[in-house]
Amino acid sequence: MADVNQGKRPLSPHLQIYRWQVPMLTSILTRITGNALIVAAFLIVWWLLAAATSADYFATADAVLTSWFGKLVFLGSIWAIWYHFLAGLRHLYYDSGRGLEIETAEKLGWACLIGSALLTLITIIIL
Incomplete structure (x- = not known):
């Protein structure tokens, strides 16, 4: 028998009644923080390789890592380490x-x- 309501039904009705839950959010954040820590590790390795390469290259890498962007990345990394x-x-x-x-x-x-937020604040105060 043909479905007479075929064109009037929503494609994903579960999306209308589904709500975010804390365990789901924390699971997603665990994956995101793990990947973000990999990016921070690459920046640290880049800085160390630049230090071993030349003074000019190290100056460039050091300028990036000590800029507002680098400080923001490492601040986020402190939180990500504690959260992870x-x-x-x-x-x-x-x-x-x-x-x-x-x-x-x-x-x-x-x-x-x-x-993780409290431990990040304590770490920033201590350092």
């Missing part, structure tokens, strides 16, 4: 079979987000 560390601890806890209830997973997600 706390998210890794959370996943170890999940791997033990605990913390998988929705309420607990949300609390652990908020703990990762807030904890």
Whole structure:
């Protein structure tokens, strides 16, 4: 039998009722921070290779890394390191079979987000 409502239905009805959840956000942020840390590691390696190459090349690399952009990248890297560390601890806890209830997973997600922000502030104050 033909479907008479074929042209009137939304393509993705789940997108109308779906809402973002903290565990989903923290999972996505874990992947993003991992990749961002790779970019920061490449910048550090570039700076070290420039130091080993020549004074002029090092001056260029050092100017980039000490500019506002470089400082912003490394500030983000401090947060990413702390966030990635706390998210890794959370996943170890999940791997033990605990913390998988929705309420607990949300609390652990908020703990990762807030904890990483606080640890970043403490690191900036100390350094």
